[in-house]
Amino acid sequence: MEPLAAHHRHWQGTSFAAVPNINIAGLPGKLGMSSTREIGLFAIVDLVGHFGHRGVYDLLVQCGDSSRCAVVGVMTVPMSDRSGEPVSWTAQFGQFADDQALAYDRVLVPAVFASLAQRLAAVAVDSSVHSVLDVGTGSGVVARAIAARLQPGAQIVGVDLSPRFVELASEHIPPQGVSMRFQIADAVALPLADAGFDLVVCQHVLQFVPGLSGAIAEMVRVTAPGGHLWVVVWSELADSPLFAAVADLVERTWGSDAHEVFTTPWSLPVERIAAEMTGAGVKAVIVQRLTVDVEFDSAQEAMWVLVLSPVGRRVLGMGQRERETFAHDFAESIAPWTTTQARVRAPMTAWVVSGHRG
Ligand SMILES: C[S@@+](CC[C@H](N)C(=O)[O-])C[C@H]1O[C@@H](n2cnc3c(N)ncnc32)[C@H](O)[C@@H]1O
Incomplete structure (x- = not known):
């Protein structure tokens, strides 16, 4: 010691x-x-x-x-x-200052993650679900969408590596009668008892976890026999044209290393997830595609996607002139998805992989 x-x-x-x-x-x-x-x-x-x-x-x-x-x-x-400079999204999430964490929760979550969370909750929750684990809960958007559908007496636990996210998630008030608890934990070493949950969900996290099989084994371990697992990840970048355009701009501006780090969220093949789940004993594994619209109030708001990413410091480090030019290039890059009301709207596709523990 x-x-x-x-x-x-x-x-x-x-x-x-x-x-x-x-x-x-x-x-x-x-x-x-x-x-x-x-x-x-x-x-x-x-x-x-x-x-x-x-x-x-x-x-x-x-x-x-x-x-x-x-x-x-x-x-x-x-x-x-x-x-x-942070070298990964995970490091970036871990280093968020308070205002960045708030911007993530108030801008990115409603624009990018909330509608998918609602869709996931709608398909994953039925009246048999009483105890839920949300792995990589972030600021808790999936946990809250699920909690809203649970019966009184049900409980939901959310875990995340980032202490700041766990704090943010804990600030939200659960629906009456439902217990919501958030704690710091790594997906590959969950500090939770075996077979404790009848639903385990994990949205947009496994792309960031190096030990994919370890994380899936842990999710299976904590699922009760007969309980269900749902994993969501973004599909290929080409299925998310707005982000593909932003990634192109990242590559043009800062080169291929920055592009590689920025595009991690779209880099995990769904076949690997399905194979790992099957290998870990998950039964009746089903893969579905789900497309939602992401929507920002303005191009300026959409810039948070970059500012909150691992390349964000490069934007924040620009002088005023340089930043204005960059903001102009950014707006041009995303112009095909900018509406006449100056809102930014584009489809984004995710893979949803589900099954149950035998
Ligand atoms: C893109 S966010 C998704 C958050 C939330 N599930 C949602 O849909 O909004 C990815 C989250 O995964 C968390 N994360 C990354 N690696 C993790 C790990 N090994 N264990 C637990 N959480 C992790 C990050 O801290 C971050 O909160």
């Missing part, structure tokens, strides 16, 4: 110990614990294999009480490349 305490520093108002290049397998030993079971809330993302070539990595150990160093969460997160 001592060496960790010696490296304390602050990040997002929380005390962390930083240990670069740690070997995950040796983690409990380094924390002075005999096994991962002793870590109350255990969250690990091993992104090193994924982003190892990109630069700086930290192990962040969140300590509740530095004298006893009670560990409540452990994350390895690729924080940034050498210029300080």
Whole structure:
């Protein structure tokens, strides 16, 4: 425990110990614990294999009480490349300042995620559902859409890696009689009992989780026998023309590395998800396509898509002139989806994969 305490520093108002290049397998030993079971809330993302070539990595150990160093969460997160830029959406979500998290919740969620959340809730919830887990809940839009359909006495738990999102989700008031609880956790190491939920949902998260099979195995483990699992991810970028145009602009402006990071949400083949679910024992796996409209009040509002992405710092770092030119290029790029009322509306397609635990 001592060496960790010696490296304390602050990040997002929380005390962390930083240990670069740690070997995950040796983690409990380094924390002075005999096994991962002793870590109350255990969250690990091993992104090193994924982003190892990109630069700086930290192990962040969140300590509740530095004298006893009670560990409540452990994350390895690729924080940034050498210029300080976040190297993934997950790192970006984890680094959101308060105003960015609010912009995500107030602008991106209603524009991009809410209608899909409603559609998912409509197909996934029936009167037999009493306990629900929302994996990678973000600011809780899916959890809330589902909660609105649950009977009194039902409970829903939402987990997410980002402490800021967990806080935001917790601020929403649940429908009367339904219990909603949010906590920090990693999809690949859920701190939840086996078979505890009769519905497990996960919308637009698995694209960001390096251990896809681990995350799916965890979702299956916590699903009760006969319970249902629903996974949603965006389909190919070509099916989301507005975002494809924005991605083209990212590539023209900052090159292929920036494009690769920006387009992660559209990069997970649905066949992999279906195969992993089947392999993990999910029965009657069905894949469906679902198209919704995304809608922003203006091109300026749609720019949040970029500003809140891992390339956001490049936009924010521009001088006024440069930013005006860029905003003009952005508006031109998305002109085909800009209505005569200056709103921005475009179709966006997702894959919905479902099945039940045998
Ligand atoms: C695009 S948001 C989607 C949030 C929400 N499900 C929705 O539909 O609005 C992706 C979320 O996944 C979370 N996330 C990424 N990797 C994760 C992991 N390994 N475990 C838990 N959450 C993760 C991020 O913090 C973020 O909140």
